[in-house]
Amino acid sequence: xxxxxxxxxxxxxxxxxxxxxxxxxxxxxxxxxxxxxxxxxxxxxxxxxxxxxxxxxxxxxxxxxxxxxxxxxxxxxxxxxxxxxxxxxxxxxxxxxxxxxxxxxxxxxxxxxxxxxxxxxxxxxxxxxxxxxxxxxxxxxxxxxxxxxxxxxxxxxxxxxxxxxxxxxxxxxxxxxxxxxxxxxxxxxxxxxxxxxxxxxxxxxxxxxxxxxxxxxxxxxxxxxxxxxxxxxxxxxxxxxxxxxxxxxxxxxxxxxxxxxxxxxxxxxxxxxxxxxxxxxxxxxxxxxxxxxxxxxxxxxxxxxxxxxxxxxxxxxxxxxxxxxxxxxxxxxx
Numbered sequence: 001x002x003x004x005x006x007x008x009x010x011x012x013x014x015x016x017x018x019x020x021x022x023x024x025x026x027x028x029x030x031x032x033x034x035x036x037x038x039x040x041x042x043x044x045x046x047x048x049x050x051x052x053x054x055x056x057x058x059x060x061x062x063x064x065x066x067x068x069x070x071x072x073x074x075x076x077x078x079x080x081x082x083x084x085x086x087x088x089x090x091x092x093x094x095x096x097x098x099x100x101x102x103x104x105x106x107x108x109x110x111x112x113x114x115x116x117x118x119x120x121x122x123x124x125x126x127x128x129x130x131x132x133x134x135x136x137x138x139x140x141x142x143x144x145x146x147x148x149x150x151x152x153x154x155x156x157x158x159x160x161x162x163x164x165x166x167x168x169x170x171x172x173x174x175x176x177x178x179x180x181x182x183x184x185x186x187x188x189x190x191x192x193x194x195x196x197x198x199x200x201x202x203x204x205x206x207x208x209x210x211x212x213x214x215x216x217x218x219x220x221x222x223x224x225x226x227x228x229x230x231x232x233x234x235x236x237x238x239x240x241x242x243x244x245x246x247x248x249x250x251x252x253x254x255x256x257x258x259x260x261x262x263x264x265x266x267x268x269x270x271x272x273x274x275x276x277x278x279x280x281x282x283x284x285x286x287x288x289x290x291x292x293x294x295x296x297x298x299x300x301x302x303x304x305x306x307x308x309x310x311x312x313x314x315x316x317x318x319x320x321x322x323x324x325x326x327x328x329x330x331x332x333x334x
Contacts, residue, residue, distance in 0.1 A: 001045065001047065001072070001144055002144045002145075002147045002149075003070060003144070003145060003148045003149070004043055004044070004045040004149045005036070005043060005045070005046045005150050005151075006047045006048075006145055006148040006150070006152070007033075007047070007151075007152050007154065007277065007280075008048075008049035008050070008136050008151065008154065009030060009032035009035075009050060009136070009153065009155065010030055010032070010154070010156065011028065011029070011048075011056075012029050012084065013026050013027070013083045014026070014027045014085050015084060015086045015087070015112065015114070015118075016086075016089075016267070016307075017087070017088040017103055017104070017107065017109075019093055019265075021266075023104075023112075024307065025112050028064075028308075028309065029085060029270065029308075029309060030083075030085075030154075031155055031179065031270070032049070032050060032154045033064075033270075033273075033309040034269075034273035034274050034277065034303065035152055035154065035273045035274065035276045035280070036277060036309070037069075037274070037303075037308075037311070037313060038273070038274035038275070038276075038277035038278045038281075038296075038299035038300075039277035039278065039280060039281040039299075040067050040068065040069065040313050041278070041281075041302065041312045041313050041320050042278060042281040042295060042299075042320070043281045043284070043285060044068055045068075046069050047069065047070035047072065047073055047145060047148070048069060048073055049074075049136045049141060050134065050136055051074070051075045051076075051077055051081075051134045051140070052076055052077070052081060052083065052134065053076070053077060053079055053081030054077070054080060055081070056076065056081070056083070061074065067310050072144075073136070073140075073141065073142050075140050081134050083134060084115065084118055085097075086118055086120070087269060088100070088103040089268070093268055095268075100115050100118055130157060131156075131159065132156075132157070135157065135160045138164060146167075146173070147171070148168070148173055149173075149174070149284055150280050150283065151168050151177070152177045152178070152179070152276055152280045153176070153179070154179055154273065155179050155180060155181040156181060157181060157184075158181070158184045158189070158192070161178060161180075161181070162195055162196065165178070165200075174201075175201045175280070175283055175284055176200055176201050177201055177202040177203075177204055177280055177283075178200060178202070178203055178204065179204045179205070180196075180204075180205050182206075182209050182212070185205065185210070186212060186215070187214070187215055187216070189213075193213075193231060194232070197231035198232035199232055199233075201233075201234050201235060202235040202279070202283070202289075203228060203237070204237045204239065204276055204279070205238060205239070206239045206241075206272065207238055207239065207240045207241070207243075210224050222255060222334070225246065225248035225250075225255075228250075229248060229250025230250075234249070234289075235247065235248070235289050236250065237293060237296075239272050241272075243259075243260060244257065244258045244260040245257075245258045245260075245275070245293060245297060247293045249289060254333065255333065255334040256293070256331055256332065256333050256334065258327070258331050259330055261298060261326075261330075262301075263301040263305050266307055269307070270303055270309060271300045271304050272300070274296075274300045274302070274312060275297065275299055275300040277296070277299060278295040278299025279293055279295060279296030282294070282295035282296065290328075290331065291324075291328065294327040294328050294331065295324060297327050298320055298323040299312055299320075301323065302315055302319070302320060
């Protein structure tokens with residue numbers, strides 16, 4: 001299958017303490033999966049590029065197929081891989097990814113044996129320079145995937161993202177978006193970003209990541225976006241959580257502000273990834289960056305109202321389209 005939309009990145013096994021309700025213990029997750037699930041709200045012929053170990057539940061992979069996600073690009077490698085990811089949200093929905101023992105004890109919950117020995121990713125590996133075994137390899141990309149109409153590269157180490165970019169550019173994939181890894185978003189690496197941004201369709205950092213990249217130089221997000229636009233990237237999308245998103249079109253020299261669509265937040269996990277997935281689907285379908293950003297915004301709102309990567313596909317028929325039309329009316333050109 002030649003995918004319309006391809007999502008590359010690392011899958012994980014989620015352990016989540018939500019603001020309220022029952023803990024989520026060992027569920028399929030990861031940035032590319034949340035992005036693909038959101039994209040499935042808008043389109044079909046979606047595929048994943050990832051690696052898992054032999055211990056990854058086969059039933060999860062079969063479940064992806066039920067949502068019409070092609071898994072030909074998910075390589076199962078010998079042995080086991082530690083794909084655990086822990087998240088705890090407090091009453092203000094602030095996120096913590098460390099010390100699961102303390103969080104379970106504070107809520108008077110039994111600590112799950114499956115989390116024994118867990119360490120957060122930043123303490124397990126130097127993500128900005130080292131490739132994790134679950135990171136997809138360019139040598140394992142199915143031939144059909146090289147003909148994808150659009151690609152999103154989820155956060156990975158700098159070198160792996162660069163290799164994926166080089167490979168798919170050489171294959172003439174026209175639409176490529178990229179979500180950076182926070183660990184390499186610092187002033188000392190900014191010039192290196194030229195390798196990524198020159199010819200990139202859309203760069204999609206969070207506000208926190210962008211401020212980290214320009215630390216000590218400017219507080220103006222538009223100035224930051226314009227500076228990155230000079231590196232050759234067509235679109236800069238800044239994810240701002242509760243504040244929505246900013247879109248800068250470097251070619252047209254235009255700026256737009258999108259407020260976050262008001263929604264009831266049940267689980268914010270993967271909302272930023274859902275935005276990326278909805279945006280890619282919209283851009284591939286319409287070639288209109290503003291409408292694509294609105295689709296991403298709506299995807300994020302739907303994702304947060306439930307839980308799990310595929311929740312946006314399970315909402316009432318027509319709800320996503322209705323929200324999209326409402327969101328388009330809320331966008332403000334700056």
